[in-house]
Amino acid sequence: MIEKHYDIVVIGSGAGGGTAAQALIPLARDGRRVLVLEQGPRLRDDEFTGRELDMAESLYEDAGGFLTADGTMTLAFGRAYGGSTVVYTGTSLIAPERVIRRWNVPGLDAADLARRSRNFMEQNSVHLVAEDLLNDNNRLFREGARVAGYHCEQFPLNLKGCLGSSLCNLGCPNAAKQGTHRVQLPNAERHGIEVVTRAEALRVEQHAVVARVYAKQGGKGEESEWAPGEYRIRAGVIIVAGGAIGSSALLLRSGLKRRLPRLGAGFTCHPAFILVAEHDHPITNDVGHPKSFFVDRAEAEGYVLETCMYFPFTTAKNLTGFGAEHSAMLRAYPRLQMILVLACDRATAGNRIDIDAAGRPVVHYRFTPQVVRSMVAATRASARIFFGAGAVRVHAPTARPHTIERNEAGGVDERIHERWFIPGTTTVSAAHLMGGCGMGRSLADSVTDAHGRVHGVPWLRVADSSLFPDALEINPYLTVMALADRVAEGVLADAGTLLQAGVAAG
Amino acid sequence: MDAIAEPAVLAPHRATFRAFACTVVPEAERLDDAGWSEVERTIEGALAHRPAKLRRQLGLLLRAIEALARFRGGRGFSRLDAAARERFIDSLQRSPVLVVRRGIWGLRTLVLMGYYTRDEAMQAVGYRAHPHGWAARRTPP
Numbered sequence: 001m002i003e004k005h006y007d008i009v010v011i012g013s014g015a016g017g018g019t020a021a022q023a024l025i026p027l028a029r030d031g032r033r034v035l036v037l038e039q040g041p042r043l044r045d046d047e048f049t050g051r052e053l054d055m056a057e058s059l060y061e062d063a064g065g066f067l068t069a070d071g072t073m074t075l076a077f078g079r080a081y082g083g084s085t086v087v088y089t090g091t092s093l094i095a096p097e098r099v100i101r102r103w104n105v106p107g108l109d110a111a112d113l114a115r116r117s118r119n120f121m122e123q124n125s126v127h128l129v130a131e132d133l134l135n136d137n138n139r140l141f142r143e144g145a146r147v148a149g150y151h152c153e154q155f156p157l158n159l160k161g162c163l164g165s166s167l168c169n170l171g172c173p174n175a176a177k178q179g180t181h182r183v184q185l186p187n188a189e190r191h192g193i194e195v196v197t198r199a200e201a202l203r204v205e206q207h208a209v210v211a212r213v214y215a216k217q218g219g220k221g222e223e224s225e226w227a228p229g230e231y232r233i234r235a236g237v238i239i240v241a242g243g244a245i246g247s248s249a250l251l252l253r254s255g256l257k258r259r260l261p262r263l264g265a266g267f268t269c270h271p272a273f274i275l276v277a278e279h280d281h282p283i284t285n286d287v288g289h290p291k292s293f294f295v296d297r298a299e300a301e302g303y304v305l306e307t308c309m310y311f312p313f314t315t316a317k318n319l320t321g322f323g324a325e326h327s328a329m330l331r332a333y334p335r336l337q338m339i340l341v342l343a344c345d346r347a348t349a350g351n352r353i354d355i356d357a358a359g360r361p362v363v364h365y366r367f368t369p370q371v372v373r374s375m376v377a378a379t380r381a382s383a384r385i386f387f388g389a390g391a392v393r394v395h396a397p398t399a400r401p402h403t404i405e406r407n408e409a410g411g412v413d414e415r416i417h418e419r420w421f422i423p424g425t426t427t428v429s430a431a432h433l434m435g436g437c438g439m440g441r442s443l444a445d446s447v448t449d450a451h452g453r454v455h456g457v458p459w460l461r462v463a464d465s466s467l468f469p470d471a472l473e474i475n476p477y478l479t480v481m482a483l484a485d486r487v488a489e490g491v492l493a494d495a496g497t498l499l500q501a502g503v504a505a506g
Numbered sequence: 507m508d509a510i511a512e513p514a515v516l517a518p519h520r521a522t523f524r525a526f527a528c529t530v531v532p533e534a535e536r537l538d539d540a541g542w543s544e545v546e547r548t549i550e551g552a553l554a555h556r557p558a559k560l561r562r563q564l565g566l567l568l569r570a571i572e573a574l575a576r577f578r579g580g581r582g583f584s585r586l587d588a589a590a591r592e593r594f595i596d597s598l599q600r601s602p603v604l605v606v607r608r609g610i611w612g613l614r615t616l617v618l619m620g621y622y623t624r625d626e627a628m629q630a631v632g633y634r635a636h637p638h639g640w641a642a643r644r645t646p647p
Contacts, residue, residue, distance in 0.1 A: 053619070057552075163640060173637035334634070423604065
């Protein structure tokens with residue numbers, strides 16, 4: 001085992017880790033050694049080809065096919081320099097005040113999160129896409145929502161020089177999306193912070209991380225910055241930011257469940273459907289930014305609707321059924337409008353992150369009746385929006401038959417029904433993975449305090465979406481950045497004491 | 507993707523797999539040898555990164571599909587006509603047993619991945635996304 005010494009190690013380079021790394025620049029300037037470990041590869045700009053299979057294999061855990069324990073839901077999360085910020089659509093929303101109030105974490109203030117979020121919006125060039133660059137898929141959503149009587153809002157997006165490739169979820173081929181791989185991490189590296197890719201954190205020990213660095217074995221991306229092998233990296237402070245699943249699994253592998261009984265608990269993920277409708281004429285859908293508008297019914301009905309556009313395989317997978325009807329819908333691709341339905345789930349006792357005997361993450365998730373009701377209500381609302389926009393038929397996974405023709409539009413409430421939500425057959429996916437190291441008051445209800453300090457382990461901090469004690473009910477990245485900024489601020493404040501203790505321990 | 511020398515999972519069950527694939531995507535009936543090879547290579551490539559247990563389960567599932575059809579109707583799945591295959595898969599999709607439903611869902615997903623990530627299939631459905639976005643379209647917004 002190769003020994004290394006740093007002052008601070010950040011595990012993960014996504015919205016949490018990348019943000020924390022940048023916030024630690026003052027320490028690097030003071031000569032402190034800061035290291036970021038990233039499990040995934042660092043891709044060159046010319047490797048972002050937009051090809052579905054290649055990019056999914058390069059940028060997502062399990063190529064985007066990570067399944068929950070019972071196999072009824074796919075969880076998508078990034079694994080690359082920049083983490084999931086490489087593969088999100090750049091939506092940048094400030095956490096709703098009512099949600100932060102409901103979280104009821106002592107010391108966590110919605111106004112503080114909003115202030116930090118606004119700073120990152122400015123840093124990441126967040127703005128509204130100009131009207132003349134909206135594609136038909138987005139315009140039709142807005143028009144359909146208006147006709148159907150839903151309040152539609154435009155997403156602020158973190159783009160700079162967007163060409164409208166529509167390939168955001170496969171990593172922007174034009175370096176336009178301002179994720180941590182474009183903004184915070186390069187800035188941190190310019191100031192002397194080291195980032196090591198292809199480095200998997202195996203476990204956390206007292207003031208140390210044991211990590212394995214892998215050699216490149218085909219596929220995309222640069223070789224790791226370090227030689228392949230196993231490393232023990234000693235540090236005064238360790239910041240865990242591997243995402244809800246990665247961070248929880250790492251701390252579980254490290255044997256911390258005994259002292260942190262809530263570790264892994266409180267997993268939520270905004271379970272999602274991709275809904276599709278066919279128009280009688282071609283529309284612009286696979287060109288232009290895919291996600292410009294949303295309808296927020298979280299507070300009233302427990303769901304959010306968003307515009308989206310996916311690639312042929314992802315679309316095919318998310319349509320329910322098979323055979324001629326399924327193929328016909330795929331062959332209507334140039335005429336397809338799409339809506340992403342997100343259910344606002346709640347932390348429940350059984351939905352949690354665990355590990356198997358080999359230490360791999362296992363996510364236990366059951367769809368509660370409330371989630372199923374929300375998804376069905378959202379599907380009905382989407383059908384109204386589709387028909388309001390002029391669609392001739394709608395594919396609804398919770399309808400039998402799945403296709404609802406325009407002349408049946410008046411009957412969507414009867415056709416779309418909870419009894420047709422069949423786990424294991426109805427395709428459900430999620431990309432907003434939250435919880436597992438939740439913030440709270442004490443060991444009894446949480447893993448960390450409001451500044452990501454792990455209860456009883458002052459040198460160990462958490463700085464990612466695993467901190468969420470419950471679902472956020474909006475796209476989470478900006479809130480992750482705001483929280484990570486708070487965590488790093490706490491580390492800066494405590495640095496003198498913590499790093500002294502780290503030296504003593506090392 | 508890394509080259510796969512010889513399909514490890516699908517080859518022993520090729521007739522069942524191809525019959526299943528043609529039921530999920532009827533257009534797969536028109537695939538030539540090169541087309542099938544591409545579909546199967548993509549799937550094998552994805553499976554190569556998955557645990558051995560999953561690959562074994564997939565082999566077992568294909569064997570079970572063939573055998574169950576024979577048990578129910580006297581003919582193996584790969585020897586059924588298209589309509590009978592569709593009815594059979596539909597019945598498995600509606601099974602009260604979760605492990606059966608998720609097995610069919612998983613196999614269906616692999617077929618869709620193998621079929622719809624081919625350039626030919628993407629062109630056939632009219633998918634035109636391009637890294638240059640609007641500039642690559644003849645008609646700007």
